[in-house]
Amino acid sequence: MDQDHFIPAMKAIELGYDILLEKPVSPDPEECKKIEAFAKEKGVKILVCHVLRYAPLYMTMKKAIDDGMIGDIVSVNAEECVGNIHQSHSFVRGNWGNSKKSSPMILQKCCHDFDILQWLIGKKLKKLQSFGTLTYFKEANAPKGSPEYCYQGCPAADDCLYNAVKIYYDDDERYKDRWFRSAAAGIPEPTKEQLEHIIKNTQYGKCVFKCDNDVVDHQTINALYEDDVTLTFTMNAFNKGGRFTRIFGTKGELTATEDKIEIYDFGTGKTKEIPIVVNEGDAYGHGGGDYGIVDTLYDYIMGTYTGNAASSISISVENHLASFAAEKARVEGTIIDIDEYAKTL
Ligand SMILES: NC(=O)c1ccc[n+]([C@@H]2O[C@H](COP(=O)([O-])OP(=O)(O)OC[C@H]3O[C@@H](n4cnc5c(N)ncnc54)[C@H](O)[C@@H]3O)[C@@H](O)[C@H]2O)c1
Structure with a gap:
């Protein structure tokens, strides 16, 4: 479980092992920082299982953005549709329903989203605010x-x-x-x-309305990145499931569903589909992300990795901080300045 990652991870670092570490790194931001600092001190590499980075869909989106197909990113809308049965299984009845026993929803489920969105946007997060409640499953x-x-x-x-x-x-x-x-x-x-x-x-x-769950079933984030890039992000339970992203650039608009990417080009006034390259084995778990991260791990540890998807533990922890900040913003009803928040840890 999420709160059981810290002790074995610290022990493994002490022994000099490189680590493939499940997300969340820890449900405690200070423990995340300790893992990051100790790994640095011991020269140990940690790859966090942010599997979406290795999924063909997101790798294709990243390449299209880096190739300049939509110009400079100005704004992003993203949706994490959990799916009503997935929510009831994992986040009401299941292991992640109660934040005191596991993690808040925005960390457990959406640390992936903050990580992938920061990677796609390619800028640092500066500020955010958040709203959300447990409305239905009670x-x-x-x-x-x-x-x-x-x-x-x-x-x-x-x-x-x-x-x-x-x-x-x-x-x-x-x-x-x-x-x-x-x-x-x-x-x-x-x-x-x-x-x-x-x-x-x-x-x-158990009756889905009589569990010990307290995590939200819907939450929104309004965020500001460097260079005035804005993000609106929403997670909620009341849908079939899937992630949906629209990225608005100075030269075009990218729309991604679970298995399709389209770009509307302002210059031509035309929409074209961007082919997603799926290799053997890619079709499984997390849209190919599970295969991709394992395929990357060896090269990452050996220092022979040449791709741009894998990130250091520092970037993973920085992107985890967005989730901790979002939960704080939701609970306290405040706007959080990420640099100021990081100084408090
Ligand atoms: N990267 C991802 O996309 C992703 C997806 C799902 C889960 N996860 C993470 O993986 C971790 C496990 O989630 P899961 O869905 O596999 O959970 P799970 O409940 O399906 O499996 C956890 C397993 O760990 C065992 N276990 C529990 N406590 C243990 C202990 N103290 N010692 C040894 N074994 C123990 C359980 O018996 C169970 O078999 C969580 O931290 C979760 O956040 C990550």
Whole structure:
């Protein structure tokens, strides 16, 4: 879990190991800074699993931007659509529902977004503000008479979109063989008996409105980068899922969905699709990012890496600070100056 990264990472650094470290580096900003400083002191390389950097979609976007296809970036709109079932599984019923036991949503899910957006924009973050709440997945919205566990006979069972029996047990085509069933079981291809155990005895069987979750189900960020580049970013649970990005430049506009990139060129007045090069193996996990980071790791550690996707631990930590600052801004209702915030750590 997120809070378990720090101690083994520090031990590994002490022993001189290079590390492939899962995000978040730590849910505590001071621990992030300590890992960064100790790695520097010991000359150890740490690659944080910001897998999107290695996904063909984002590598193609980065190249198009660096090739000048949209001119200088002026503004960015980005959406992290978590997906309603993904939210209910991971961020309501699951391990990341309660920020005290794991991380705030904006760190756990969106540290990827802050990292990838900073990489694409290519400038330092200066200021941000944030709004967001947990609005839907809470007891006030529980159906009248709903029991603690869905299998116990909920009066709303037929209509509830989050009925755990349907999601984790029934042979419903939408949910059968999906990743959240094996994730709940902790093994691939769980049996019917194992799924029955899940809905009767684990957090995944609980009424989605009666869990101990406190992380937000929607949050927005308004941010300012160097050279007056602006970003509006939103994460929310109420969608099919996927990341969507629009980047507005002085010469054109780039629009990216999950598997398609288009550029509208101001000069020609035409929109053209930018082909995404997908190599063997790239098609899997995180849009090819899982394959890409592992493919990069060896060269990165050996000092033979020539690409531009991998980043140092310092950049990863700097981009994590954006998430910590965003959470502070949301909770305190303030605008955070990133340099001033970093000085407090
Ligand atoms: N880079 C990414 O895109 C990405 C995606 C998903 C998860 N993650 C990160 O990976 C980490 C794990 O997430 P996950 O989705 O694999 O969780 P998970 O719950 O599916 O798996 C975690 C595994 O760790 C085991 N475990 C828990 N505590 C342990 C301990 N003290 N010692 C040994 N084993 C222990 C559990 O039994 C489980 O098998 C989290 O920090 C998460 O943020 C990163």
